[in-house]
Amino acid sequence: MKFVAVSSCPTGIAHTYMAAEALEVAGRAAGHEVHVETQGAAGSTPLDPQLIADADGVIFAADLEVKDKERFAGKPVVDVGVKKAVHDPNGVLAQAVAAVESGVVPAAAPGGATAAGGPVTKVDKNAGVGTRVRQWLMTGVSYMIPFVAAGGILIALGFMVAQAAWGENGPVEVTQVPVADLVGSFNALSGKDWAVLLFRTGGLAFGFLVPVLSGFIAYAIADRPGLVPGFVGGAIAGAINAGFLGGLATGFIGGFLALWISRWKVPKGVRGVMPVVVVPLLSSLLTGLIMFVIIGRPIAGLMEGLTGWLNGLSGANLFLLGAILGAMMGFDLGGPINKVAYVFATTGLATEGLEAGATQFRIMAAVMGAGMVAPLAMALATTVRKRLFTHAEQENGKAAWLLGLSFISEGAIPFAAADPWRVIVSSVVGSTVTGAMIMSLGSELRAPHGGVWVSPLISNALGFLLAVAVGMVVMAVVVIALKSMKPNPIVEAEQAADAQVAAREPQTV
Template identity: 45%
Template sequence: MKKLLAVTACPTGVAHTYMAAESLIKAAKEKQIPLKVETRGAVGVENEFSAEEIAEAHAIIVAADTDVLEGRFAGKPVVKVPVAQAIKNPAGLLDEALAKTASASAASDLAAQVEASKAERSAKRTGPYKHLMTGVSAMLPLTVAGGLLIALSFIFGIEAFKEQGTLAAALMDIGGGAAFALMVPILAGFIAFSIAEKPGMAPGLVGGMLASKIGAGFLGGIIAGFLAGYVAKWLKDTIKLPRNLEGLKPILLIPLLATGITGLLMVYVIGEPVKAVMDGLTHWLQSIGSANAVLLGLLLGAMMAFDMGGPVNKAAYTFAVGLLASQVYGPMAAVMAAGMTPPLGLWLATLLAPGKFTKDERDAGKAASVLGISFITEGAIPFAASDPFRVIPSIMAGSAVTGALSMMFSATLRAPHGGVFVLAIPNAVGHLALYALSIAIGTVVTALLLTVIKKPVEAAKAAA
């Protein structure tokens, strides 16, 4: 019996990672295929493969949108797809992996695998989106921890942190002074790491720190990360030394040259123009009129629901999270509210029109309600996968309404995650009642649209 391995990872490491793993495991059991799944989520690496397991595997499925150390699989047949594909079509991925032909060297020499890993990983890159999401994935724990600690400091009063020596001041120092200060350097460092591996880390971290000091913000950090990564990768591929001096490249030459080049470009060429862009964006968002605010909320809301945790969703979320460091809190409120609405709307629709959903979907609706209040938009994926042309427009409409209302009500959110559990923290949310109302209205809009446009289950089966 051919053994398969699969690794799943999404940028946030919260929902897609584990939903994909569960789908693959379920499909493998139905097909009686030996399968082990390694998850790389927010809690770290679980069920990590050993070298022996990789050597024994017929093929590996990589369902990931971030770096998963693919060099380990050098010489093995690999099926690479976005993480969402493993949720939508796990059986097809298993069949594709089984159909792969193992190379002659794949089944034997572990030493050859290790030796070939660097070249293999470079060959397997999937482009800028993956590099960006690797950085975002590394940054998010800092953002969430920092944002929640800042929110907790407001329990003692919105300005209590200004009194030195108090618990509120300590929480603000930890969340804002430390965690938020590391956001941009970590973002840049892991973007560079995804591009150039370890040699990119130092120039990426330094470039990100310079972006923070200059005031170029998260946009400067993204640019610094890509710049540092590609400079380090170019140096790694270009510099040729005698074999006995090769050890100098990763510990001396590349860090020195890449950090120097990245730093000088950030200081003299890139930093100030990007700072001007960030200052302009921040000023516009802080002085935005009600009409423009509604349009921005409408756009961010629709983006959050469009692919439910995919690239468009993550673009809106990254935009909002990056603005927290600039003390712009409106877009974050709109994004989280709009991300909660799709699963909540689907749950409500299963209650209002149970005849239009299968028993499995009605059961999934109960789970979606929990995911929705937790700000895990991915709870809507099973419904969208089974009926995309009705579900996706409905949830986009509901999320767009929620985002627009949140911006129109001038709601603000100082924590980047947490769902309804953050709402209980005093002063974490501005205009709390109106904010909750915007979520409720968007939920109802989604549910009503679904009850109108979805076909009853029996009619849908007959049409099929």
């Protein structure tokens, strides 16, 4: 059979592409043809309309609403979460085959609301409040991350160039050069001008963090009507130093206000101006009123207290914080607990007035380092003790090297799915060690992603890499020890089959 599929996850970074690969591999193994459109953080390349026309069925492996779903109208559809496709692609494919064989097509053409700009999150109406809140939050974070990455890397590069141009005091000097000195007088041969250009551009990109976070949380809740109050509320949060906590608050406030106002029953003559005038006007006004008059100051005070507490940590407290964040990163490998630690780190970078040495930069380094451990450790374990792993796990181990180096924790998911308690226990131990070491060694990072590829931008990069290596070895040793206690029957069966094949092969002298 021929299938077309769409994959997407809330952050659009890892699960989106892992699901696509899993479906394609499962399809080839079963003799089917599967073409997947990934709607991830890098955007998407739409499927060829001819492929859709020729397809027998459609698979949606998505945690967000699929864009332009009306393209697939009239085809049997299977709609599952992205993690289902990662963990059980064969099961998803079997569902799709069954849907085609039954010939059941959705009664309504899918995607009418989304094609017109429907909600970006896909939440079951019966889902709990916690699930919906998490998906709204992750929508905002997924749009914020590219700004954090671009801004953080540009600022770090600006400091590096400034240090080369001005000397040891360069990072301080570059912050004191007015923007006006650069406009109209940029010298391409001047290291100082390049340093100022990089630093100022990165700083402006960073300035969008809180408004983008707030705006797209509101967008996830109310669709387009939520954008204006969300962005305005985020800008207010920045203006009153309420930081990312204020951005979170205004995202939800602006989104629910816009959703409420857009549902008002109004005369037919007023409906045309509701989305472009009334909803953004009233929702922005009420969001501003609530922030400026009621909750803005308390949130700003809470943000100041959190920043002061973090920057006041030292010694054993830093070690403990790093250990906790590391354990969270290693626990569910891209799941909710992992994402809580990651969001804590990335939103912390949005704190106003951070300077070199701020604990928020250490937190980002610890979270990224700890998140690299699990796939790297499983890659190492499958290399040094192949006989403890299935043939499929050995192949996954080869790919896990690159995934781990790139800070894609999900690279360890196939191992955890096959042997949850051994892999997860080992992952928590190794990631805890790495997180604690990085916090203690004082490595700092301004970029929210990149893994080893952004190591030139990490202060005390050697300490960071050492901590990752130690955590990797610790986890590999633990997982090998646990697996050695009770051999896997599937592995034993494969080894017996290999021995039989080897015995039948002619011996050469």
